Amino acid sequence: MSDPAAAPAAEASTPTPTPASVPGFESWRRSLAHLTGLGLSDDERLLRDKEEERRRLEKDWDKCERWKKEMMTRSPIIVFMLKHLQLAGCPFPSSAMQCHPCDASRAGGFSPEHGILLCQNRFMNRRHMEDTLAHELLHAFDHCRFRVDWMNLRHHACTEIRAANLSGDCRWSREVKRGYWAFSAQHQACVRRRAVLSVMAHPKCQGKEDAERAVGEVWDSCFRDTRPFDDIY
Template sequence: MSSDSSSSDASTFERWRRRFGVMTGVGISEQERLAGLEAHRGRTCEKWKKELMHYSPSVVFMLKHLKLSGCNVTPDNIVCSPCDMSRSGGFSPQAGAIVMCQSHFFSKRHMEDTLVHELVHMYDHCKFKVDWNNLRHHACSEIRANSLSGDCKYTRELRRGFVSFSKQHQACVRRRAILSVRANPACPDDATAERAVNEVWESCFNDTRPFDEHPTVQSFARSLK
């Protein structure tokens, strides 16, 4: 056996050993295991991001309409990063960037819903010049993002432990919008968050832009009424 072949075999074995160690914890320290797991999640997030930006109908549709609105979104504007476990993504108006929380996704479909949610925020910021310190503005974008992204589909709600057979979608959108507005530093209390959502509910829940010209989403929107 040549030295080149032996070196290749050793390298292959080392990669296998590390992969096995990351999954089981055998042969490596806990710190190495966690670092390896985070690196794996980062690679998976980047892979899914690339696939979604090229092949997801809803993501491609949002990217198209962002570009038409004067905001061209590139892969550099969507960043995979470790985050705390309280959220799966976020939009930074100051940076013009979306953060995908790589440790939080349980499937590519989950990441797709999250990405569409954040792209709706980016679209609102680009097209309507949202003032994120204005709680009514924030509430409107949260209502739209939760309603249009798939975040409130029945299976997602079931996974969260919420089961309803009457107006489940509306209840989810309202609940999640209130929680998001409550987290705004400009919001003093729960009652203020709820009031902001209630004040803009009807107009913002029925606003499906830019999906209002998409036949599939038009049908979906009509089914909610």
């Protein structure tokens, strides 16, 4: 027969649960530490940041690739440009349009050697990416059809005028979001401004006046040239 007096002592000897001994507490604590950064060592925080960056890059890449593939079959302007590149003898497969992270200075680019760069982390929305891809496909078309000399400022100015004019990059809604609007000649002003900015980045350009001169010299003929479109998109 047990001694009733011993029961309190036995109960008193039972260890009080601590948070660390509760099942699942440690994994919860670690998750919270990784979320907030509190309680992590410098090495653990560095590993956490690298893992978050990796996941962000993968997410951006997946979205960029998904949108690109959809545009290649469903976007009227992208399908149209791909068709005319094919007709011009320069087919542009999906592999020639690469999604990569970029700095804040660009949303895309075209290189005769490497194809089109789509800056996966720079797109505000699907329409922004569509306009960017159309812009770069116009450069690809000009390079294929007209044999652009990319080291010639006048050639560069002409293809920049055409790309800004025809890609949708200067539509009224885009300009308003940039803080530019006018009741007349807004489209022309946008095309000229963006062409000048692009030419200014050319390694042979000596400054804004040099870029404005190159754009001005080819403006009339290049702004009127809507090939392969019948009119401004």
